[in-house]
Amino acid sequence: MHKTVLGVAATVAMTVSSVASAATVSIACGSVGQEFEVCKQGAETWAKQNGHTIRMVSVPADANEQLTFFQQLLSANSADLDVVRIDVIWTGMLAQHLVDLKPHVPDDELGKFFKPLVANNTVEGKLVALPWFTDAGILYYRKDLLEKYKQQVPTTWQELATVAKTVTDGERKAGNAKIQGFVFQAKAAESLTCNALEWIDSFGGGTIVDETGKVTVNNPKAVEALTFFSSLIGNVAPKGVLNYSEEESRGVFQSGQAVFMRNWPYAWALANAKDSPVKDKVGVAALPKGGAEGKHTGTLGGWQLSVSKYSKNQEAAIALTKYLTSAEEQKRRALVASFNPTRPDLYQDAEVLKTNPFFASLQTTFTQAVARPSKATRGKYSKMSSEFRNSVHATLSGRGSAADNLKSLEGKLNRLSGKGKW
Incomplete structure (x- = not known):
């Protein structure tokens, strides 16, 4: 009888403890492609395993609007966010509002992530985020159309323009009036900063601002790159790209109406979904070089998970962050939605490679x-990026030449930085 009472008491105590420790953890995921749903699945799996509840926080699709949203909430010391998905370029801007995760992640576990990402997420000795998935711009192409017109995958941007014209001319003669040669992200948003940085770097024009903070964007190679891409608008690329972000580009390509597309790796799973018109017709390659003397390059992207200092559920939020960035969860995300892991070992995983060759x-x-110059420009990165992409968008839209617009941009960035001091 005594043992029975003790057993019941222990059970009740465990139940009370479980209920007391249960938390509703809010997480802000992204909204591009399948990201929201895949994030929700992972978070809810963790919650069920640990007796917690998940609250999904909707965020704007545009990255800059997301940043503004987070800055407003965090600056107000709001407890409405527990786990926050942040861009690779935001760590310095938001660090003061984020929990130091270093005491919660053993060194041997931290060593299993890409080292540059861990370094990027470490601000003044504090690990303010864990790497969740990484990105770099890549080239998608229609294997079937290149084969049909006996064309090779282009290795330079100039070759891409030639191949795209050959294929589109042939398709239009065959009655496909909607076919486009090349789609990318030229809306005046952060995605254009990424695209234009790839163009300039591939031509050998540098990184807008160098590591020392010097403004380098006004140079002959950068002028050459932007002049070339402005010549594609209304020719190889539709004028509509001036309003395209990632999803608009994917929509055109995945509907079968483009030969080439620049996008992030997430588009692979969607392009090969069962209901995709281009399923099994898509190839992927490194982005082209800016001519024979140029180089293949893609802008480094990626997203991290951080925990708000103002969270009332920090223990649970940290546990969720560790779960979502674990090897097992990153592998699941790679298999179901082509999200690029931040753990090198998963790039050798046979199952992952079979799904994502x-x-x-x-x-x-x-x-x-190529990394965006967020470290060199510090808290002024957003303003720098805005000035840069607006200048590029003006050039692509025919409002001034690349040479004139970059000269004007150089002056604006020098004034913004205090001549390199930022």
């Missing part, structure tokens, strides 16, 4: 990727 070459892509 192009992952085998992505480690090289990430090694050669």
